[in-house]
Amino acid sequence: MTEDPTLHDEALDWIIRQRDPAFDAWPEFAAWLGADPARAEVYQAMADADRDLPAMLPAAPRPQAVPARRVGRRAWLGGAVAASLVAAGSYSFLSLRPEPYEVATAAGQTRLLVLVDGTRIDMNGATRLRLDRNDERFVELVDGEAVFTVVHNEARPFEMRVGGATLLDVGTVFNVKRHKGATDVAVAEGEVIFNPQTENIRLPGGRWLRTVDKETRLVIGEIEPGVIGAWRTGRLVYPGTPLELVAQDLSRNLGMTIEAAPAVAGRRFRGVISFGRDRQGAVARLGPLLGVQVRGAGDRWLLTDEDG
Structure with missing residues (x-):
């Protein structure tokens, strides 16, 4: 497969843009990266090279006093190029600091x-x-x-x-x-x-x-292993978990405040809770499934004792 000739230019553009402390286009960058596996490979190689640049530059010599002399145009240009390389290396080095x-x-x-x-x-x-x-x-x-x-x-x-x-x-x-x-x-x-x-x-x-x-x-x-991360498919699987922790999971997944009263917080639940877009329906099914009374309205619910 022939590599897209613009790929390196695009990757370099992202690297340069990300050096800006105000850069905030991370969703767009993730979309660009995920559109083609080749992009991640090229970007990673260029980013690694960018990180390694400071180590490739020679250490700056200790300053020494030298007599003043006239500097020719060619020497001046050479010094300017060298200075620009050092500046680029220093900038890259600074960019390695945690951001x-x-x-x-x-x-x-x-x-x-x-x-x-x-x-x-x-x-x-x-x-x-x-x-x-x-x-x-x-x-x-x-x-x-x-x-x-x-x-x-x-x-x-x-x-x-x-x-x-x-x-x-x-x-x-x-x-x-x-x-x-x-x-x-x-x-x-x-x-x-x-x-x-x-x-x-x-x-x-x-x-x-x-x-x-x-x-x-x-x-x-x-x-x-098959139940790990099952929340991504709308399932919460419990091998015998206190209802206090079950309530925390439900709150996180359903976008509601669900708490377990002290009388039932330590009770253990073993089973599977399935949920989807019908959040209210999921809450309504909790009572019989967990063996508790579910009280509340809207986005605030309490798991309590059936006789409470």
Whole structure:
């Protein structure tokens, strides 16, 4: 297949535009990138070359006092070219500094992000991510839930931070949830390393981990890979989960405020909750399914005891 001769020009244009701190055309960039796999390959190669430029430039010599002399036009032009190269290298070096930005969704809203290297992030509702414009292999989940489908790159593992912990991955599919001081990690494919510098726990496909802030105990168990990230298809699957956590998931996915009363918050539910565009219908089905009374109206609902 013949490569589009304009592809390099387009990729270079995006790299130059992204150096501007005010650049905000990330949705347009993601659309351009996702339209053709060749674009991601060319862009990545040019971006890597741009990053490596400072290392290729010689170190600046220490200033020395020299006697003044007349500078010819040719020498002046040569110096100007050299100065422009150093300036370009310095600009590229400065662009390597972290440039964080955030992407968020409202409750009930989902969003797909495609990073420069092709990694996909499916964001659930009420989710906030912090990314770095100069490092496509890093992301922080501030709050909410997302499925990460990471492109394999053994030389540059994908690093994710969540709740003070670090997840390291070289190419896999996993779901991460962060809410009210608790973090849940479930791996569908490949392997994720939890806190490689401390606990160094390896989670292969079919394993999940839960950690709570200020608690030293980690809970690790098995999970059916096929149910990980099932929220993307309108299903919430529970192996025996407290209703308090079920209510949090429902709020995130349905775009409503759903809470579990203290009397039922600790009850465990085992089963599947299906939902679609009919949010009110989904809420109406919760009572018999969960064995509780559902009270409320509009976008605020309470799961309470049947006799309450």
